[in-house]
Amino acid sequence: MLRFLVRRVLGAAVIVLLISAITFFLFFALPSQPALMSCGKNCTPDALAVINRNLGLDEPVPVQYWHYVVGVFAGRDLTVGHCPAPCLGYSFSNQQPVWDTIMDRFPTTLSITLGAAAVFLVAGVGLGMIAAAFRGTWVDKVVSSLSLLGHSLQVYFLGVVALAVLVSGLHWLDNPEYHPITEDPVKWFTGMIIPWLVLSVIFVANYTRMTRSQMVEQLAEDHVRAARAKGLRRRTVFFRYAWRGAMTPIVTLFGIDLGSLFGGAIITETTFSLHGLGRLAVTSVSETDLPTLMAVMLVGCTAIVVANIVVDAAYAVIDPRVRLA
Amino acid sequence: MTTTPAPFLTLRDLRVQFPTDDGVVKAVDGLSLALPRGRTLGIVGESGSGKSVTGLAVLGLHDPRSTRISGSILLDGQELTTAPEPALEKLRGARMAMVFQDSLTALSPYYTVGRQIAEPFRKHTGASRRDARLRAVEMLGKVGIPNPARRVDDYPHQFSGGMRQRAMIAMALVCDPELLIADEPTTALDVTVQAQILDLLGDLQRQTGSAIVLITHDLGVVAGTVDDLLVMYAGRAVEYGPVGDVLGAPRHPYTWGLLSSVPRLTSDVTKPLSPVPGAPPSLLDPPPGCPFHPRCAYTERVGGDRCRTERPELPEGRGAACHLGPERARALFGGARRTGTGGDRP
Numbered sequence: 001m002l003r004f005l006v007r008r009v010l011g012a013a014v015i016v017l018l019i020s021a022i023t024f025f026l027f028f029a030l031p032s033q034p035a036l037m038s039c040g041k042n043c044t045p046d047a048l049a050v051i052n053r054n055l056g057l058d059e060p061v062p063v064q065y066w067h068y069v070v071g072v073f074a075g076r077d078l079t080v081g082h083c084p085a086p087c088l089g090y091s092f093s094n095q096q097p098v099w100d101t102i103m104d105r106f107p108t109t110l111s112i113t114l115g116a117a118a119v120f121l122v123a124g125v126g127l128g129m130i131a132a133a134f135r136g137t138w139v140d141k142v143v144s145s146l147s148l149l150g151h152s153l154q155v156y157f158l159g160v161v162a163l164a165v166l167v168s169g170l171h172w173l174d175n176p177e178y179h180p181i182t183e184d185p186v187k188w189f190t191g192m193i194i195p196w197l198v199l200s201v202i203f204v205a206n207y208t209r210m211t212r213s214q215m216v217e218q219l220a221e222d223h224v225r226a227a228r229a230k231g232l233r234r235r236t237v238f239f240r241y242a243w244r245g246a247m248t249p250i251v252t253l254f255g256i257d258l259g260s261l262f263g264g265a266i267i268t269e270t271t272f273s274l275h276g277l278g279r280l281a282v283t284s285v286s287e288t289d290l291p292t293l294m295a296v297m298l299v300g301c302t303a304i305v306v307a308n309i310v311v312d313a314a315y316a317v318i319d320p321r322v323r324l325a
Numbered sequence: 326m327t328t329t330p331a332p333f334l335t336l337r338d339l340r341v342q343f344p345t346d347d348g349v350v351k352a353v354d355g356l357s358l359a360l361p362r363g364r365t366l367g368i369v370g371e372s373g374s375g376k377s378v379t380g381l382a383v384l385g386l387h388d389p390r391s392t393r394i395s396g397s398i399l400l401d402g403q404e405l406t407t408a409p410e411p412a413l414e415k416l417r418g419a420r421m422a423m424v425f426q427d428s429l430t431a432l433s434p435y436y437t438v439g440r441q442i443a444e445p446f447r448k449h450t451g452a453s454r455r456d457a458r459l460r461a462v463e464m465l466g467k468v469g470i471p472n473p474a475r476r477v478d479d480y481p482h483q484f485s486g487g488m489r490q491r492a493m494i495a496m497a498l499v500c501d502p503e504l505l506i507a508d509e510p511t512t513a514l515d516v517t518v519q520a521q522i523l524d525l526l527g528d529l530q531r532q533t534g535s536a537i538v539l540i541t542h543d544l545g546v547v548a549g550t551v552d553d554l555l556v557m558y559a560g561r562a563v564e565y566g567p568v569g570d571v572l573g574a575p576r577h578p579y580t581w582g583l584l585s586s587v588p589r590l591t592s593d594v595t596k597p598l599s600p601v602p603g604a605p606p607s608l609l610d611p612p613p614g615c616p617f618h619p620r621c622a623y624t625e626r627v628g629g630d631r632c633r634t635e636r637p638e639l640p641e642g643r644g645a646a647c648h649l650g651p652e653r654a655r656a657l658f659g660g661a662r663r664t665g666t667g668g669d670r671p
Binding site: 228245319 | 435
């Protein structure tokens, strides 16, 4: 297990480094002038050159990338002052180091992701198991139809409907808003309920259908029938034998979904005016705020890479046939 | 023939049907048999002849939502076809157990072999976790797994194919069942391991005196192992009797055909084997009359339309379900074919 982790973490570091390099060079291939941002209205070519020099933008791209990487681990001195490690650069549009912006937005994304993941995992797997247990009956048909419906709904539609009904119509909840859980857990919870539920709907549908088909497949397995032949109760066999086998692909799916959600749920955040990484990515694109965009991408790809490692480790826990090496 | 003791398992006119969109599949169509304790019944037939379906029906493992079962299954006098699920759960694994064909898929990959063996023992005897584990070790030793105290914590994938099949037998026998249904227990194994597994079943039967149903399509397996033989075709018994009679002097053209299609060490290898021509009939729409008549070479000898219109029955539940009758069958197939290991076991 330790060897596996060391190997995978090293591999992950290489992947993240590669992605960061590719992103970095791609951004510099863009016809953008980062220096224009801080040049002001009456920008003269001379002033622009000064700024470019101050920002280090007159150096070759590989050198700039090297400074960037060193900055992440050791910090670096920028024209605006020292940027301590981990330094992801300085954003002129936000007037602060990128790392601070990320740390400001990440808790929102984390809250949305974990809450929604809990909802869709429990609801999706639960509904899928119910549908499988009552396969072929009206219960199964209702669950299956609902999941198809849920799958075709979109967050920007369902979100607006939820706001109209729950907030404006029934006044059950306030407008979604992020409060740090450390300050007020109750407000944190009530402020997040609508985004959680709305974001979950699409995922619930997916997990329901996946769980149902996996369970149906598992229930037809020889070892499930053999367990029944031992005199075990239908329920025991359902949970102990069939469910265990059905979970493996679900865990994979869950890991990947979780990883991509950590990169920011753009539509959900926009719909509910939440300031997470997703919206940060959108604004940094429209403002050509390359350091911030770069940082959001790095967070996103790191999350996916880490999620993959966790999934593989979880695999070994679930299935004794899987060897970690 | 010696007088048979009271049967432990009795099937009377068992019918297992699967309604589908295309019609009703008659997988077992009026099967009767009787099996006393301490004896072994072999059921042979091609794929789809209803052998496994019969075995699963006895344990009540068919999904009641997609299966219609009628007739009677008596286990020690208790009717199983109408028994409620909890009553069946008490019998399964305790008084009747089943060994499946493919031990790789029939053992759960997620739990240790020991746990899977101990599970029914705990459930049926209420033994503690510790005692059940000891029992699992004991059973693994009994079925010939070396170093059982250590192997008990292995997962099925750490066992070889033969060891897995032994483990499955241990799992089936952990509560000393009085009836063991072994569904192709040796089909997935190589020949030397096959013989070991069959010997093991025989040894365990001598110790516990249980009744065994051995389902197979391999006539070589039944010849030295079983007491009685039931030949199934299209969900029906076509021949039923002591194994020596059935194999030594078959009275049904289908049994004769099966025997002729078995390669033998003593036979002339330059001559091709003679397989039974044609394919098993559709169970959705079986042929009228004798279900075997489209593949039978002897309908002319019976004469007229009898084979096509009139369904032959087993006379008094034994012998052959064939219009030829025992006299003509003996003249046609009689005694010509001796099985290498055939005959009743002493």
